[in-house]
Amino acid sequence: MKDPAKTSSFEIRQEENRAELRISGSWVADSERSAPGEIFALLTKTAAVSELRITATELQESDMSLPTFVFALHRLCQQDNISLRFDELPEAATRLLGMALAVPEQEGVRRESDESSVLSRIGSDAIAVGRGWHATLEFIGGCCLALGRMAVGRAQFRGSDLWTVVQECGARALPIVSLIGFLMGLILAFVSAMQLKMFGAEIYVANLVGIGIVRVLGAVMTGIVMAGRTGASFAAELGTMQVNEEIDALETLGISPIDFLVLPRLVGLTLMMPLLCAYANFVGLLGGLVVGMSVLDLPARLYINQSMEVLDLTQVAIGLCTSIVFGVLIAMAGCLQGMLCGRSSAAVGTATNTAVVHSITCIVVATAIITVICSVLGI
Amino acid sequence: MNHGTKIPAIQVRQLTMAYGDFVIQRELSFDVGRGDIFIIMGASGCGKSTLLKHLVGLNAPAAGEIFFDNVRFTPENSAGYDRILRSFGVLFQSGALWSSMTLAENIMLAMDQYTLFTRQEKMERASFKLGLVGLAGYEGYYPAQISGGMRKRAGLARAMALDPQILFCDEPSAGLDPLSARRIDDLILELRESLGTTFVVVTHELASIFAIGSNSIFLGPVGQTAIAHGDPTTLRDTSRDSRVKEFLFRGEKS
Known part of the structure; x- marks a missing residue:
């Protein structure tokens, strides 16, 4: 004042x-x-x-x-x-x-504000995009090489790290996957029941829920939950390690950060995703059954039989394969953003944010591609 | 462990360091002799830590070359590169301990990767290294549970895990109490004495510079090159450059 x-x-x-x-x-x-x-x-x-x-x-x-x-x-x-x-x-x-005034200003030290012209900003953004793609491709290449090294048993990573990841994105993810899976099944059954009731075709709720959950939604919902949960935590963990120079410390030991940090996360999540997805499918079907029995008064046996009839192994396999793809995408997006993270706390936030956005985008795009491929192949 | 050769442990030739267009130091050339305690000094912000990062391979030179034992240190020379990486230890300015591991695990990780010691033996070695830096009994602590000065000392213990021939230390005694700082100096001298370890140390603690330094490089302001080389004590007594003299006398008149 x-x-x-x-x-x-x-x-x-x-x-x-x-x-x-x-x-x-x-x-x-x-x-x-x-x-x-x-x-x-x-x-x-x-x-x-x-x-x-x-x-x-x-x-x-x-x-x-x-x-x-x-x-x-x-x-x-x-x-x-x-x-x-x-x-x-x-x-x-x-x-x-x-x-x-004792220490005079050094020449060239002062930075003028970033208010540059539109053209130069477009230019620098374009360069940044190019660099981003370059880094992404380099990372994917590095992961492939690391997987190769792992196949011949020469990757530098500790089994204990893999088990930590398996525990973190396997068992610890069950409660949230249960909740989301069950509610998805419930909602799907409820919405379709309302429509099918008009035609007296209530029993087909079992078909809708069965195919919907097992073929697509189980995998997609698990993927989105894991992107928000595990993908974000991968990015934040690796990003913080980048800020603390912990990744530099690994490099100076001659340990490849991709082997040591990315590989256990990539392998762990990719192994756990189909299991989580199978579990989500089961819980989702259970949700549908609950609606079928309570709202539509269908006998449990009838509902289960109807579900078993439409669900062949192909449907289940498509869902599980999709979830494996999601596992790879989420782990890669999370780890990539973590490894590219800058050296400030804000950068860790951005990395986490970008990791989640990228994984969810990848999940949706991959779902679309897989759906198209399946319909072309006629399965 | 004196190899008895005249080949310097590290040779730097015409090294220029830059972040993009911003040149930090240009055309640095110097040798670090075997068993030397080589001090990198200069005013804050002149690129001492950056030079250290170049020497350990974290930053790629904009121009120039670095040789360890006459072998060029560059990722393109992959077999030599890995061998060189394994021959040195690095103490980072902030310690840079792996925060998800205990101190003992931090020290044992390098041994897990590169040695065939039994678990018991690794544990003993880790405990001994922690004892050397005055942290006996802290094996089971996580980096977040100890103070900044202790983290730095634990970082030194980790850098010594594989008993490296060369140890790079970024400000080993900054932020330590005088007694701990003295202990670190004594440890550095002792390691050189008993194992012939070569040290490259970034520091501006004058007491430490004169106590341990046997050779040095004095970096000029950003964008320029080195001003002086040599034994810090000799530099203090004979250098004609006012910047070097002022630095080594802490601005007080000689």
Whole structure:
């Protein structure tokens, strides 16, 4: 808050190319003061000045605002090659200014604000996109090589890390997968029951739920849950390791971070996804059964028989294969963002965010592609 | 473990370091002799840690070459590169311990990868390394459970895990209390004495520079090159460069 009782003023005197700036009143944080830029503009408006002297004979009080002001003025003067003298200011201010100016600004150190032209921003964004693709392809290539090394037993990773991942994205994911799977089955059955009831075809709820869950939705819902849960945690873990130089520490030991960090996560999640998906399918069917029995009054035996009839091994296999693809995509997206993470806390947030968005996008696109392929192949 | 050869442990030739267009230091050339304690010094922000990162292969040179034992240190020379990586240990400025592992596991990881010791033996070695840096009994602690200074010392213990021929230390005693800092200096001298370990140390603790340094490079401001080379004590007494003298006398008149 500015205090109206505290006022400051200044006066400029000019003789030829020498100017004197007389400051008076209160130069404290809560007084009304003119900005250095305004005063400098006034000074240089009328005539060319080559020397500026600041005096403060009538200064009542001052705090850090005074040297701050003079420091800013000094920078402006330097740009215009004006020499600034401030040795008549209060002693404390002069000494502080002496210290602040003791180490002169190094050339080329100052960074101007990022307000560049639209064209240059488009250009740098395009370059960034190119670099991003390059890094992604390099990462995928690195993962393939690492998988190759693992196949011949020469990858540098610890079995214990793999088991930690298996536990984390296997057993620990069961509660949330159960909940989502069960509710999906329930909702699907409920919505279709309403429609099918109109035709007296309630029993076909079992077909709809069965095919819908087992062939697509079980895998997709598991994928989305795991993207938000595990993909995000992969990105955050690796990103934090990047920030703490832990990944550098691995590299200097000659341990490939892809072998040591990415491989257990990739393999662990890819192994767990089909199991989780099978479990989600089962729970989803259970959800459908609950609606069938309670809302539609279908006998459990009839509902189960109807489901068994439509669900052949092909349907189940398509769902499980889809989930394996999702596992690979989620683990890759999460680990890639973690490995590319910058060195700040904000970068970890961005990496996590991007990992989730990319995994979900990949899941949806992959589902579309798999569906098209299946319909072309007629399965 | 003196190899009895005159080949320097590390040779740097015309090394230019840059982040994009921003040149940190240009055309650095120096040798680190076997068994030297080589100090990298210079004002804050002049690229000391960056030089260290180049020496350990984390940053690629913009120009110039680095040789270990006359073997060029570059990822393209893959067999030599891995062997060189295994021959040195690195202490990072912040410790950079793996936060999901205990201190003992941190030290044992390198042994897991590269040695055939039994678990018992690895455990004993880890305990001994922790004892050397004054952290006996902390085997089961996680990095987040100990203080910054302790993390740094644990980082040194990890860097020593494979008994490397060369140890790179980024500010080993910064942020430590005077007694712990002294212990680290003594440890460095002892390791050189008993195992012939070569050290490359980034530091600006003057006491430490004079106590342990046997050779040094003094980096100039950003964008320039090295100002001086040599034994820090000799530099202090004979250098004619005012920047070097001021630095080594802490700005006080000699």
